[in-house]
Amino acid sequence: MIRRVLVVDDDAAVREALAQTLELADLDPLAVGSFIEAKDHIAADFAGVILSDIRMPGRDGFHLLDYTKSIDPELPVTLLTGEGDIPMAVKAMGQGAFGFLEKPCAPADLLAVIERALKTRALVLENRRLKAQLETGDxxxxxxxxxxxxxxxxxxxxxxxxxxxxxxxxxxxxxxxxxxxxxxxxxxxxxxxxxxxxxxxxxxxxxxxxxxxxxxxxxxxxxxxxxxxxxxxxxxxxxxxxxxxxxxxxxxxxxxxxxxxxxxxxxxxxxxxxxxxxxxxxSLSERPDDIPILFRHYVAQASEQAGLTPPEITPDVIAGLMAQDWPGNARALMSAAMRFALGLGETQADATHAEELGLSEQMARVERSLLIAALRRVNGRAAEAAKNLKLPRKTFYDKLARYGLKPEHYR
Structure with a gap:
């Protein structure tokens, strides 16, 4: 998941305060003090977002915004100002700023904007990766x-x-x-x-x-x-x-x-x-890590066919997808993506919400995912996976049989 935030502010105390707020939210801040320093980190494949003060000596936040847009028009830039200047905010948004915040900014407001920017950036980079994959000659x-x-x-x-x-x-x-x-x-x-x-x-x-x-x-x-x-x-x-x-x-x-x-x-x-x-x-149950990638591709495909803008795929949506076994595999996931793209229903393969499942079924799904993760980490070596999970070998194999898991599928 993308967590990098490039913080640009000439005031060292403000830089440190912003970086600390971001770190406490499990984000990865990179704090610099000027346009020149920030420029070295901005690229079309930058896996993060930018948070910049407007008023800075030399080239200010608007220069930074213009430079960023020249490198990558889809890289989110949120601007900060201490003056509460409405015309400045309008100018910032008109020039393509992702967000505009007034200093001092409440941590909750700051984090809300940054989280939205990070989700947007993640979707942009994933779509680019999928597009590049589609255009390859292989x-x-x-x-x-x-x-x-x-x-x-x-x-x-x-x-x-x-x-x-x-x-x-x-x-x-x-x-x-x-x-x-x-x-x-x-x-x-x-x-x-x-x-x-x-x-x-x-x-x-x-x-x-x-x-x-x-x-x-x-x-x-x-x-x-x-x-x-x-x-x-x-x-x-x-x-x-x-x-x-x-x-x-x-x-x-x-x-x-x-x-x-x-x-x-x-x-x-x-x-x-x-x-x-x-x-x-x-099957999808054998490679759950691929479910988000496939779902995003199917949603983009369905949206394009319908002439619609792809809806936001939130972490909650992904979590709901990952909680399912998908016995219908790619066909069922594709149908769910089409319904999601058209706004016609839930992403679940059926109408059952994860939270409506009984405790035993929820626990079984968690146990199954842990077994898969253990096998994947050791390339399907069952004895090693059992040891890592601190399970007797017979118990481990009994659980594999219960969930239809085969170690050789993870080699």
Whole structure:
């Protein structure tokens, strides 16, 4: 979280008082005494906000405001004056000041303005990061959001799958975006200039398969829910793969195909042919740190599509998102973001507020998040995580089983 505040005031006593007020509020002040000193710290990627006196020897607060706007028009600057000059306040706001405060300023008033400025700055920098990610030439970086180790691992796996000239199996829980990931694999592959043809394998006949393969010539055929493909069509698909048709096959499933093989519902040869290169999509519950980033992206996307200004995403909103398990994964989060952007409802996946949950469920969510954090800190080494939490190994594994957590997902 951004907590840096650049304090600019030529009066040393005032500087120290302002810095102390900010420090007591767990902020990170950097106090300087002039425009020249402040200038060295101002940059377009400055992860903080500015609080400056207006009346200073040499170049004053208005000069500082103009300079800041020339470097980054979206960097919040709050100006202070001891004169209570209304025309000066109007001038400051007209020149793009984020806020205007009269000295002496009550700490509560000061902190309220600074907190709003910090939230605004955080949103601006996050939006810039997302925009840069979208504009990169790497489809995996551009289209797979998140900063967690699991998100980076997914991007790496997609890149590898894209370049590997084999069939690909994309797996994940419902709502994780299997179709989207399959298309990104296609975009990372030598077949990227060819067509990307999507087809549901459920109930797919041989004629349907032939038509889909013909449409995907020179490109990629994505067959979703591959485990539901009829047995005779599975055999036909295997024959086509053996003939090395000029079509790259990507299959998707939310089911356990190994179990389907054991039950005789999945052709074992086809399964092993598809399972050479597997791309597993982690669920949101496995990478909760990515939820705020994904939500902001979806809100910005929905707002742009609707021609609306994105609403403020407050810490309370983020806290509400993080308190949920999101069994519907990215699809549910996207729907929640759309409702939020349009002002149509809560951000929760359902109508349940976190504060309305029973004590046992709230405690369970806290315990689950602590287990995930412990595994993430040690890269999935279960024994070490159990030791750090001061839990017997059996107790630790029992808790992992209760919450469906697997250490290997955090490596």
């Amino acid at each position: 489809p995996a970086a551009r289209l797979v959001f998140g900063t967690s180790a699991l998100a980076e691992g997914l991007r790496s796996r997609i890149r590898l799958a894209g370049q590997a000239q084999t069939e690909v199996l994309v797996t994940g829980a419902p709502g994780t975006g299997i179709s989207k990931i399959a298309e990104i694999v296609h975009l990372m592959s030598p077949q990227a200039k060819g067509p990307f043809v999507k087809h549901a394998a459920t109930g797919m006949g041989r004629d349907d398969l032939d038509a889909a393969c013909d449409a995907a010539q020179g490109g990629t055929l994505f067959l979703d829910d591959i485990g539901a493909m009829p047995a005779d069509t599975q055999f036909s698909l295997l024959e086509r793969l053996e003939r090395c048709d000029p079509v790259r096959l990507i299959a998707g499933t939310t089911a356990d195909l190994q179990h389907a093989v054991e039950q005789g519902r999945m052709n074992s040869e086809l399964f092993y042919r598809l399972d050479v290169m597997r791309v597993r999509i982690p």
